[in-house]
Amino acid sequence: MIRLEGVGKRFARGDVEALRDVSLHVAPGEFVAIVGASGCGKSTLLRLVAGLVPPSSGQVVLAGTPVVGPRADTAMVFQAPTLLPWADVLRNVTFPLRLMKQAAGDTEARARALLATAGLAGFEHRLPRELSGGMQQRVAICRALLQQPRVLLMDEPFGALDALTREEMSLELLRIWSGLQMAVVFVTHSISEAVLLADRVVVMSPRPGRVAEIVPVNLPRPRGFGQEALPEFQAAAQRIRALIYGERLPRAA
Amino acid sequence: MRRSALPSLLVLVVLLLGWEAACRFIPIREFILPSPSAIWAQSYAVWPNLLRHTLATLGTVMWGFLASVAISLPLAMVIAASPAISAAIYPLLVVTQSIPKVALAPILIVALGANELPRVIVTFLVAFFPLVVGTVAGLLATPPELIELGRSCRASKLQELTRIRLPFAVPFVFGGLKVAAALAVVGAVVAEFVGADAGLGYLIQTSMAFFKTPLAFGAVLVLAAMGIVLFQVVSLAEKLLFPWSSGADQPPPGM
Ligand SMILES: Nc1ncnc2c1ncn2[C@@H]1O[C@H](COP(=O)(O)OP(=O)(O)OP(=O)(O)O)[C@@H](O)[C@H]1O
Ligand SMILES: [Mg+2]
Numbered sequence: 001m002i003r004l005e006g007v008g009k010r011f012a013r014g015d016v017e018a019l020r021d022v023s024l025h026v027a028p029g030e031f032v033a034i035v036g037a038s039g040c041g042k043s044t045l046l047r048l049v050a051g052l053v054p055p056s057s058g059q060v061v062l063a064g065t066p067v068v069g070p071r072a073d074t075a076m077v078f079q080a081p082t083l084l085p086w087a088d089v090l091r092n093v094t095f096p097l098r099l100m101k102q103a104a105g106d107t108e109a110r111a112r113a114l115l116a117t118a119g120l121a122g123f124e125h126r127l128p129r130e131l132s133g134g135m136q137q138r139v140a141i142c143r144a145l146l147q148q149p150r151v152l153l154m155d156e157p158f159g160a161l162d163a164l165t166r167e168e169m170s171l172e173l174l175r176i177w178s179g180l181q182m183a184v185v186f187v188t189h190s191i192s193e194a195v196l197l198a199d200r201v202v203v204m205s206p207r208p209g210r211v212a213e214i215v216p217v218n219l220p221r222p223r224g225f226g227q228e229a230l231p232e233f234q235a236a237a238q239r240i241r242a243l244i245y246g247e248r249l250p251r252a253a
Numbered sequence: 254m255r256r257s258a259l260p261s262l263l264v265l266v267v268l269l270l271g272w273e274a275a276c277r278f279i280p281i282r283e284f285i286l287p288s289p290s291a292i293w294a295q296s297y298a299v300w301p302n303l304l305r306h307t308l309a310t311l312g313t314v315m316w317g318f319l320a321s322v323a324i325s326l327p328l329a330m331v332i333a334a335s336p337a338i339s340a341a342i343y344p345l346l347v348v349t350q351s352i353p354k355v356a357l358a359p360i361l362i363v364a365l366g367a368n369e370l371p372r373v374i375v376t377f378l379v380a381f382f383p384l385v386v387g388t389v390a391g392l393l394a395t396p397p398e399l400i401e402l403g404r405s406c407r408a409s410k411l412q413e414l415t416r417i418r419l420p421f422a423v424p425f426v427f428g429g430l431k432v433a434a435a436l437a438v439v440g441a442v443v444a445e446f447v448g449a450d451a452g453l454g455y456l457i458q459t460s461m462a463f464f465k466t467p468l469a470f471g472a473v474l475v476l477a478a479m480g481i482v483l484f485q486v487v488s489l490a491e492k493l494l495f496p497w498s499s500g501a502d503q504p505p506p507g508m
Contacts, residue, residue, distance in 0.1 A: 050405055070407045082398040086420045086497045096406040099416060127497050 317376025
């Protein structure tokens, strides 16, 4: 579904080499998490796949065609909810489809159904500022899902949420994802979140950003927090931790 | 949101009573400082005349205000669209602001004739600047995340402007509109001082020429009321048309 072939990205401003020679395949319907130290190019990687910035070298291929700009079949969830302050929840959720002139007769009904799944029934006509941070982020996720993307890009979508909301929303995301044919690339700072959610965890190393290793997670689905105690879970988490901190800390474990 | 008007009303009444009392007990001549009752009596006596002058000023104010809106909004969009255009136009705008409009008015009247047009232009010149500045600030204050959201939805430059930047700028635009409404009254009076045969500015000048100070004071009070009413009309329009804007906890437009 997504193929990155030797992708490099250098920002002219500041002369930063954000990514070097990144190659990665994501299968249709696969859930891939990306972890790595701050500044190692995770957001840049997502923006490349989203077509928001062009690569300096290599190429990004999506469903067989090189990415040259934003596409209708990819959707992005940003770190902050980024809702339109003047539009109510329903109009925020339908905004991308209306902007791309893809709104159909059933768009609103689908949006309402999606909001109900996300526990936002009854909030359709509230303004973003009347919602809590967690609710706003759920609206942003509904907005991305309503586009029925084949590729969903999520940049630390739960980063600003408290631990409780975060866990609840992780499971909700998995439940929604399992019913759709959609590849997910999910950037996170939380190792346990990555292991809980993903089929594979891409560990990146910084300066310049490269793929250090791809750690497969062989836990059965549906996933749940009960699995955190399983040895497979612990082994994957340990491996990721070692890859991230191994370069900096003496092997303590 | 809505503060009670009672305390300020009370202060006003006390001030008026004090003024009235001062005029009664201290012998001040009426053409220097008329008492509130004298102002009311003299103004009320000629109310059809006062109304005619008020309507004349109101006309100039409205035309000047509309011209400000019609010119400022597109101008602000052009300025916000590119740093190069902004660098070319902004200094010129600042120059127009540093020219005293009172000095410009007689020149315009000689050039354009003693009609409504030069007065409307002076009103426009006084009123439009805060509107341009406010709108530009709003258009440029749009968070980059929202712009990126638009880009990821494949928005064109025009869509980005109309669907994201302009709506975001609405509270800023209304901030500018409120200031412009108040300034338009100032501009109209300045123009009327210089060249007019009607209007409250004209009335103030002619009254003072004949030492009819109470009537001049009456005209000043009508002007103040006009400014307040226009300001409130703009606020009300904002509340009705863009309810999300007025209650929003957004910072007031930087001016
Ligand atoms: N638009 C840009 N212009 C210049 N440099 C940039 C730009 N965007 C990112 N960078 C640089 O590229 C590098 C990677 O940035 P990126 O935002 O992808 O990191 P990240 O892994 O997402 O970090 P974090 O986990 O803190 O979000 C950083 O060194 C950053 O300074
Ligand atoms: Mg990032």
